[in-house]
Amino acid sequence: MQINAFQVWGTRLATLLLAALAALSGTYWALKSTHANSVSSAAPAAGFAGLDPQALARALGGGGAVAPAGAPVAPSTAYVLVGVLADRQHGGAALISVDGKAAKPYRVGAPVDGNLVLQSVVGRRAVLAAGVDAPAQMTLELPPLSK
Structure with a gap:
């Protein structure tokens, strides 16, 4: 064969x-x-507990909060925008960290904190206000994309 x-x-x-x-x-x-x-869910080290997350985000070129003049916002509360999912009708959702806690997703119209709701999401920006139809009190922005 x-x-x-x-x-x-x-x-x-x-x-x-x-x-x-x-x-x-x-x-x-x-x-x-x-x-x-491998993602750790452990709390940060005690040495970092006193850091202001908003100031740290600004120092790293990240999403610091910008409040318009005359807008009353509680200075003790820090909001950091971590991510956005926006559509063309100013809707969508935003991933926001409040007072250094773990970031949570919020839909447009959902209460973010006791006195603020997510009013709109546009591009890489999220707008917080006292109500959905109220004037904007705070605008959170993501840092620009690097080329």
């Missing part, structure tokens, strides 16, 4: 490609599962 060399090498090549694909797939999922578990 005569064996065709091309058939043997073709089968070997197909087996090698299938094994490599399985190994790469296994490696991808192993790295993905360990990466998801």
Whole structure:
């Protein structure tokens, strides 16, 4: 019986490609599962407890809050914009950190704090006000994208 060399090498090549694909797939999922578990939910170190998150965000070029002149906002509350999901109708949601706590998602119209609601989300900006139809009291902005 005569064996065709091309058939043997073709089968070997197909087996090698299938094994490599399985190994790469296994490696991808192993790295993905360990990466998801590596995020720490532990509280920050005690040495950082006294830092003002808003001042730190401004120092790093991040989303400091800008309040218009004459707008009454409680100075003891710090708001930091972490992310936005905006649509063309000034709706959407924003990821906001209040007083250095973990950031939470808020939809437009939802209360952010006891006295402010998320009025609108436009581009990389979120506007906070006393009510949905009230004048804006605070505008939070994300830093510009680097090129």
